[in-house]
């Protein structure tokens with residue numbers, strides 16, 4: 001049988017079978033549903049984009065995959081040049097992987113070995129934020145702070161957690177900087193931890209503190225990259241030493257991610273000493289199909305001015321919820337293409353998923369949160385419809 005993610009198989013409701021998908025809609029045997037999850041926040045163009053389908057088919061007919069060990073190809077070279085030109089500062093060195101979790105692991109390994117190569121092998125601890133999510137592999141779980149893992153995987157050796165507060169960060173650096181390699185954050189929006197949002201001023205202060213205490217700054221932009229916060233990358237506002245991109249990178253077509261390092265990090269490995277090389281290499285890194293999709297996705301993103309679409313989504317969301325009040329809802333968070341309604345009591349979301357389906361919407365609420373990570377192509381009327389369904393849920397109760 002299929003073992004489904006994040007669920008108790010014994011009590012799991014029957015999953016919804018998808019028989020097609022087009023634009024913002026998922027097609028089921030019972031009808032079409034507007035997808036507010038963008039399949040874990042990746043499908044920014046909506047489903048079944050004809051232009052992406054076309055380049056993908058062409059690349060399949062040339063070659064679907066070759067390893068990057070000793071070989072290279074045009075899609076990976078072109079994507080690398082494109083990413084370097086898009087990213088700020090000297091974030092110029094792209095290391096590819098097949099998933100966001102692995103790309104975060106790559107960033108961790110880069111940080112530790114950067115200091116090791118420099119004779120500072122004691123710098124191998126990490127600082128993360130409370131409620132952080134960086135993936136499901138062991139180290140990403142340890143540096144993350146997801147309640148779901150605390151019971152079975154409590155191991156947190158060599159990891160410190162702080163709230164997004166400069167004083168707390170400074171205190172940890174002050175006491176432990178000699179052993180800390182890097183501070184990692186999901187910048188501006190902590191996604192899986194509950195769409196928690198904080199101000200950019202914390203990132204500005206964190207940048208200064210990292211420089212002051214010789215700690216590397218890593219931005220996990222797996223979820224926030226490619227416009228989600230209303231910025232192309234949050235790295236455009238505050239420049240990290242390493243940025244990790246995933247999810248929307250390949251527009252929901254093929255799992256892929258990239259860890260991009262600046263000159264300082266890269267130069268820490270670039271030497272006549274073979275032991276200073278970076279020893280990592282996922283089988284499918286730089287997969288030509290994934291790179292081809294990413295290139296076309298970015299081309300459409302720029303040509304169709306997606307940043308203005310995201311701004312418009314944000315403006316509509318703010319307008320829809322400006323006068324909304326419910327004694328069940330304790331917070332409404334809106335940033336870029338992201339909406340989160342937080343309820344005081346999680347039992348108030350019981351039945352919400354089925355209610356949404358009856359109203360033509362696919363939603364995946366979790367714990368105390370209803371969220372929308374909307375596809376950027378959603379039209380105003382469709383988005384207002386989704387918002388009114390959300391609001392009606394609380395009105396009727």
Ligand SMILES: *Cc1c(COP(=O)(O)O)cnc(C)c1O
Nearest residue numbers: 099100101133134135191222223
């Ligand atoms: C989804 C996510 C990851 C993990 O990416 P996968 O491709 O699922 O391994 C890591 N960091 C953040 C911030 C994410 O949202």
